[in-house]
Amino acid sequence: MKKLINDPSSVVRDALIGIAAAHPELRIDHENRIIYRGDTPKKGKVGLISGGGSGHEPLHGGFVGYGMLDAACAGEVFTSPTPDQMLEATKQVDGGAGVLHIVKNYTGDVLNFEMAAELAASETGVAVESVVTNDDVAVQDSLWTAGRRGVGVTVLLEKIVGAAAEAGQDLAQIAALARRINESGRSMGMALTSCTVPAAGKPTFDLPEGEMELGVGIHGEPGRTRVPTGTARDIAAQLVDPILRDLDFVGSPVIVMLNGMGGTPLLELYLMFGEVAAILNRSGVTVARNLVGNYITSLEMTGCSVTVLKTDNDMLKLWDAPVNTAGLRWGA
Amino acid sequence: MKKLINDPSSVVRDALIGIAAAHPELRIDHENRIIYRGDTPKKGKVGLISGGGSGHEPLHGGFVGYGMLDAACAGEVFTSPTPDQMLEATKQVDGGAGVLHIVKNYTGDVLNFEMAAELAASETGVAVESVVTNDDVAVQDSLWTAGRRGVGVTVLLEKIVGAAAEAGQDLAQIAALARRINESGRSMGMALTSCTVPAAGKPTFDLPEGEMELGVGIHGEPGRTRVPTGTARDIAAQLVDPILRDLDFVGSPVIVMLNGMGGTPLLELYLMFGEVAAILNRSGVTVARNLVGNYITSLEMTGCSVTVLKTDNDMLKLWDAPVNTAGLRWGA
């Protein structure tokens, strides 16, 4: 294993020290591993918190700041944070208008946020709503399983509801908006190589030359199927087709994110975006906005994911509103 | 070789198609492989162009836009662009106030920009100044060699002179500022793994477990020495010490960039920045601003580089001025 770390057991702690050094505008609670906006709580504004395992940077800590999250709780690498972290963050960011928990649909994240919400209800007067993202079309959904994973839509959702909170929408409106965004977005990912969890010390899986994992998530977990690699054009089709089969995107402006898994060069991500945009064009889907880059990653895994989100003018306005975070910034 | 590409020979062309799709605010000349600001030339503003081999993204195309470059010429992967590209860009961005060529010190870049400047002088009336960056302390400098490589300082320079051009400084002032920045900055890089040039089809070098290349540049070239890997703390010292030995940074506010080589997770880059910042603090160097992320990369190489730039209040003001590019954005 080759990594720029001091010790596998101190990766998250050490990285938080670096984040604190790099971003004096944020407030870091090192003991609880929480990254706060410097000016939270903002009186009257709904507080937005998220969190999850580390290793997906810039998600979520990189999305804390004006127009996006109030706080992000950092778990160990690929391990969701604990209820006490979320409870503490919930208390700290409440400006009297309640707090939204943004949760990616993984058993660990869901259970820990659930316990945090229970604790918040019993120990504090803070109104808490939770939204669970589950946009990954690689996973077959069913009432009887853990359901779909939450992946790329989480990034777009955090931006849009962040702007809504900044605009003064109340908790019920924001929770409803968040659920609507989740229902309107779909993602699909692939990997050319695995990542290495620091504590595990070796790649989670082996992927020989000529093969790729199709339908991977963001935890170095194997995908739905192992298939031969292909050209960027082929791969783009293998990512976009299942998305378009799952939801009708024709007729509404969409936001497209071409997300890198962490180890793929930006040159290739742009190249892939070109292929994805071409398919969407041919399919009659109108790309109104886009993001190309590493936004929700899986350590050094190479590969990418595509997220398509159906929007309307209101959502686009919220998307365009100023945001000022380490990972996403415009208009501010 | 595992890459998200269609064909090794069309990587740059295909990526430019993606960049055009992702950034309607830019203008792409696909034939000449030039990325332009949508609104260039701006009458009375000094035009800024740069360029180099592809594979270093976001450098340089990602730095085209308000407050930074007017145009970037894209070469093949790791191969400097050609004089006709630079000549064309020079003509296109001249708003009557002349054009600055920002050149990284590699024989290829220098020779091609030199020929472009000769052609501009003989074929056009455009006033051209060139600045060559050579900030890499890994390379021993000498009159009798190709000298030091231009690396990280190039990014900071493009931002700062971009703001100066926006503020209306004239060509002579801007060229002088650019040279002063180059003289005030130093960089040092390392790699844990090699990258793979698409046309070569295999890694440029093999780097076994437990070893790293110290003093690498950004072209997958081997470094100055191969040494055992160490903790992030050790590696930070091996990068920062030669920088501090080369130039005295005490007493002036510095901008520090902790740059990823392309394949290293952001989590590790932040962790490294924490270690670098600690060393600088201990050494009495005042870090006024910082950048942490992938800014001048070497395809999927893992590793990082540190750049330290000595500034003054004027430079910091230019640094803080609004910038709106794909790769660097604030205040706009």
Place this chain on the structure above:
Amino acid sequence: MTADTGSTGAVSTATIIAWLTVFRDLVTANNAYLTELDSAIGDADHGSNMTRGMDAVVAQVGSVAPESIAELFTSAGMTLVKTVGGASGPLYGTFFLRCGSATPAGATQLDSTAFGTCLRAGLEGVVARGKAQAGDKTMFDAMAPALAAYDQTVGRGASLSAAGVAAAVAAATGRDNTEPLVAKKGRASYLGDRSVGHIDPGSASTTLLFEALARALSDT
């Protein structure tokens, strides 16, 4: 009424401390194995999750010296919830928290039936939290058979020690039985059919939990 000749003994605070300590030792020794299982159908962290959590539990128990069994269980549960995260944190945490709630306050000794009631409450907590059913390929598939075996062994009047061994053996069988299953819950469910042919990591750590229990009960 039974042929078993051992004493039925009692579970004391020392037994619980031994249980937790041996469980810590077992997950530490099997850290790489648990992570290996989690690499195949998960995210390669189950070993480090359990080791981190049980290290904290044993440290906490050592530093505050809880005076009752309920306190011990609650402390272990709270510590797991606070230090593990992931799916296993809330699930193992809830297991011990519910064990604690089901233990009479202040009690320092439990007979085999009362202890069985605690364990059963723990299992019900896991189900309430995780909604797993038999055959979903989770820790439930080791825990439920373990408790059934415990109850059955105690029911025929055997010793606590024998009940512990029976539980451990049943857990191991339950763990092995997860191999051919398609995962329905947790991270492995994303793999669909590809989860077949792999042992569920949580069922493996639960087997260690009951192996540890068997060892702790062997001294009762």
Place this chain on the structure above:
Amino acid sequence: MTADTGSTGAVSTATIIAWLTVFRDLVTANNAYLTELDSAIGDADHGSNMTRGMDAVVAQVGSVAPESIAELFTSAGMTLVKTVGGASGPLYGTFFLRCGSATPAGATQLDSTAFGTCLRAGLEGVVARGKAQAGDKTMFDAMAPALAAYDQTVGRGASLSAAGVAAAVAAATGRDNTEPLVAKKGRASYLGDRSVGHIDPGSASTTLLFEALARALSDT
């Protein structure tokens, strides 16, 4: 005055076209080899750079059918400058551009001395552009000996064909002699002492240039 019995012949436009075409064929066949050399002490692109450039040169020459030797050289030089980039683009480009400037306008035939003058002008162009000196571990170290051998062979009245062979042999020796050198120019110079023990990629492509010349001149 000489024992050489071959005709001294003349260089025609056809000779130059053959030279460029064979050079294209040789760099194409040696693409991986040149890139391999460039991987060791450079950035792994010399093979693809030269192949891309010479493909374009041959395509261009074929499409416009230049009528004089000077036009051929100039076209080759311009095309290399426009399509190669990197260090080799301007250097090989300048080589041919200067060969062109040194060729009498409109000439379609050159004797061995006049042709030697062209080549010498090309070498001087490379030096003017790249400032390399003997022993800097660059293409110069193959090109300079090649021209010296050419001049010497022509000087003793030997055939163009013999001069081409002598140049190719000298280039190859020059290439091999770059191996122990510490690079002073170009990308390999960043390696300092680590550049020792590797052949300079540009000296290898320059050797191919003179091998191609030898083949083209063998028909004169």
